Amino acid sequence: MKKRIDVVGAAILRDGKVLCAQRGSQGSLPGLWEFPGGKIEPGETAREALVREIDEELQCTIVVGNEINTALHEYDFAFISLTTFFCELVEGDPSLTEHDAVVWLSPHEIKSLNWAPADLPAVDAIYEKFHS
Numbered sequence: 464m465k466k467r468i469d470v471v472g473a474a475i476l477r478d479g480k481v482l483c484a485q486r487g488s489q490g491s492l493p494g495l496w497e498f499p500g501g502k503i504e505p506g507e508t509a510r511e512a513l514v515r516e517i518d519e520e521l522q523c524t525i526v527v528g529n530e531i532n533t534a535l536h537e538y539d540f541a542f543i544s545l546t547t548f549f550c551e552l553v554e555g556d557p558s559l560t561e562h563d564a565v566v567w568l569s570p571h572e573i574k575s576l577n578w579a580p581a582d583l584p585a586v587d588a589i590y591e592k593f594h595s
């Protein structure tokens with residue numbers, strides 16, 4: 464049976480913009496855009512996992528705010544359950560360690576990127592929340 468992977472993603476807001484990150488050209492979903500984050504490890508809450516992942520990947524500290532949604536998506540390699548949260552930066556500027564690029568986009572621009580399929584419900588929710 465296909466494995467199920469629980470993943471968390473951070474929609475980091477700063478000055479009205481959302482941080483979007485491009486996956487590297489190696490590994491799964493190459494070159495697609497995502498919310499930085501990763502797999503929840505045993506014994507961690509979703510929020511703890513997100514703080515850890517952002518510290519590791521972007522080398523900055525966040526506070527995790529409201530949950531946006533959880534979306535279940537079937538890829539050819541696994542079922543991904545992706546839970547996204549609004550977050551704010553407390554310290555540091557995002558560094559590129561695993562991603563090929565990061566961009567700050569306003570919510571009305573974010574649909575222009577080529578997102579990982581599991582992210583589309585969260586992208587829509589962010590777009591709708593800030594769309595007037």
Ligand SMILES: Nc1nc2c([nH]c(=O)n2[C@H]2C[C@H](O)[C@@H](COP(=O)(O)OP(=O)(O)OP(=O)(O)O)O2)c(=O)[nH]1
Pocket residue numbers: 468470471472490491492496497498499500501502543545579580581582
């Ligand atoms: N971090 C993150 N992962 C996402 C998002 N959307 C989405 O489909 N994923 C997928 C990609 C990965 O298969 C998995 C997250 O694992 P990970 O962040 O540890 O990524 P990884 O590249 O190290 O994983 P992998 O190559 O071992 O599959 O969830 C997202 O917005 N953020």
